[in-house]
Amino acid sequence: MTITQIMIFVRVAETLSFTQTAHELHMTQPAVSHAIASIENELDVQLLLRDRKKGVLLTHIGHKVLLQFRMMLQSMEKVQQQVAAEKGLDVGTVTIGAFPSASAYFLPPIIHHIRQHYPNLVFDLREGSTNEVKEWVHTREIEAGIILLPDPQVDVIPLCQDNMVILLPDGHPMQTRDKIAIRDLNQQDMIFCKGGHEVAIMEGFEREQSQLKAQFITHNVSTLVSMVRQGLGMGIVSSLSLSTFPHDLTVKETMPLITREIGIAVPSLPDASPAVQLFIRTAKELFVDVET
Incomplete structure (x- = not known):
């Protein structure tokens, strides 16, 4: 053949x-x-x-x-x-996958930096849910994926820790607080996004023995921001996802922090192509040890 x-x-x-x-x-x-x-x-x-x-x-x-x-x-x-x-x-194609907020946050600066030195490299970019990106890496449909860690089935390179924050509507009584305790959110009307947020949020509430009242569940951050602006509840979302949507609402850290770890996954790091290794080196230079 x-x-x-x-x-x-x-x-x-x-x-x-x-x-x-x-x-x-x-x-x-x-x-x-x-x-x-x-x-x-x-x-x-x-x-x-x-x-x-x-x-x-x-x-x-x-x-x-x-x-x-x-x-x-x-x-x-x-x-x-x-x-x-x-x-x-510098020739070739590198196939990269990422979930939407990671795609918007990480990929543009990484690709911009690489293209300054290697203008002929071609990037085939694919967006999907966090689970879809993991599956694409497992089945080698893509060469590298930005995923939520951990994933014991592949080689991973941690990039950063992403903290969840609270988004408050105008005039909310908690606006004067420096941070918002998870226990104070017990049974409060909350709005959160699917697509990688839900597991970390639910686990964070469980640890504090606080009941998460998901009044609304959205599929994108822009909808969440609009709903909070209309006073339909408090939003809880990752700071990374929120950074890609300009807004004028009040943002507060949670106490204790609710975090998720983001990294690059490849089927095998030693077998990765030169283009993938370049992508990983560039991502580490730009984002490792940088708090989001």
């Missing part, structure tokens, strides 16, 4: 569509089908199922082969980058 055939299989497995793969790779659909058939014939196993109702599905062995093929393609990309580096060139 050829690298091109492997690349075609990976794309079909990801899109679950022969038609879409043919369109993306500028091929005919019969050519895509022939590439898949060639791999299946060589391995003497069925990797994909064609179901009239459900469409294209991966078999059990197909899932396992997909993981290995992704590793092969990433190894080829690593070879190309190493050869280019030896020639004094």
Whole structure:
């Protein structure tokens, strides 16, 4: 089998569509089908199922082969980058995933710094929930992901600690306090976001034996800010997420602090490509030991 055939299989497995793969790779659909058939014939196993109702599905062995093929393609990309580096060139693509607030906070300065020195590197950026990004790293769909720690299944590089803060509407009686005790939030109307906030918040309330009354649960910080501004409750959100949304509301630290740790995850740090290693070095230079 050829690298091109492997690349075609990976794309079909990801899109679950022969038609879409043919369109993306500028091929005919019969050519895509022939590439898949060639791999299946060589391995003497069925990797994909064609179901009239459900469409294209991966078999059990197909899932396992997909993981290995992704590793092969990433190894080829690593070879190309190493050869280019030896020639004094900067080429290649690095695939990075992050949950939305981390994407907005970390990626622009990291990429800006890298592009100043390596303008030809291409970044393929993907956003998803915290669990989705972890899964993408585990299955090698991406080369590196910014995730919530810990994750014992992969190699991780801690970046920073992210504290939860309280967002108060105008005129709220707690505005005069320096910090707000978690126990004083027992049964208070609270608004918080999904997408990586909820676990740390719930655990923080449990430790203080305070009951979290989630009056509203949003899926983005801008909605939370608007709801707090309308006096619908106090917001509790990470300082990192809040930093990407300008506002004029009062922000207070919690007592004790509720924190979550953010870091970079890679399937294997020793096997990471030169571009991924550059991404990690740059992220550490810009963010390690910097409080958010």
